[in-house]
Amino acid sequence: MKTEETSIEGVIVHDLVSHIDDRGSFTEIYRETWLTGFKSIQWNIVTSKEDTLRGVHVHKDHSDYLMVLSGKMLLGLHDIRRDSPTIGTSQFLDLSAENRRAVSIPPGVCHGFYFPQAATHLYSVSTYFDPTDELGCKFDCPELNLSWPTKDPILSDRDRTADNYSQMLDKFYADANA
Numbered sequence: 001m002k003t004e005e006t007s008i009e010g011v012i013v014h015d016l017v018s019h020i021d022d023r024g025s026f027t028e029i030y031r032e033t034w035l036t037g038f039k040s041i042q043w044n045i046v047t048s049k050e051d052t053l054r055g056v057h058v059h060k061d062h063s064d065y066l067m068v069l070s071g072k073m074l075l076g077l078h079d080i081r082r083d084s085p086t087i088g089t090s091q092f093l094d095l096s097a098e099n100r101r102a103v104s105i106p107p108g109v110c111h112g113f114y115f116p117q118a119a120t121h122l123y124s125v126s127t128y129f130d131p132t133d134e135l136g137c138k139f140d141c142p143e144l145n146l147s148w149p150t151k152d153p154i155l156s157d158r159d160r161t162a163d164n165y166s167q168m169l170d171k172f173y174a175d176a177n178a
């Protein structure tokens, strides 16, 4: 397993190694000794229909470690941490069943998951689910500087009626006491 830094401090790409043989493949997806930056205490599996977008969300407490098991995900990232050298930086990463990349996302890095085709992803988190740690904004807020390849994706009610960017920042900094 090889890790790569990204243009956002603390977002790490883990290139997983697949062992392929006549039967299929075998891939280690997590070892406690890998530097995901946090201890995973909850694991989730999520299916999404074609043209679904989840997010954009940001967490004050928990980190995410995610990978795609089938299909593709365009992962949009945007840093709002006041103490980060990469505050304001945005980036897209491509994840797929084929490229076997796992990504660690720390608190304070906004993220949205877009699925151009039906997909299943697996992710772990560093704290148990807490709805009060689920801040976010509308996926197409211009301040995110993320040009999604969709204008009208399938969204949850929460994401469709989410805050605008400045409301999200106000809540994040108030909640984070940053």
Ligand SMILES: Cc1cn([C@H]2C[C@H](O)[C@@H](COP(=O)(O)OP(=O)(O)O[C@H]3O[C@@H](C)C(=O)[C@@H](O)[C@H]3O)O2)c(=O)[nH]c1=O
Pocket: 044, 046, 054, 055, 056, 057, 058, 064, 111, 112, 113, 128, 129, 134, 156, 158
């Ligand atoms: C996140 C979560 C949701 N749920 C429930 C709540 C709800 O009924 C259903 C769907 O939840 P949501 O609509 O919040 O799922 P979703 O919009 O996919 O939320 C996720 O989005 C991505 C972008 C992230 O950043 C994740 O951390 C998480 O916020 O599952 C749990 O039971 N446990 C959990 O850990």
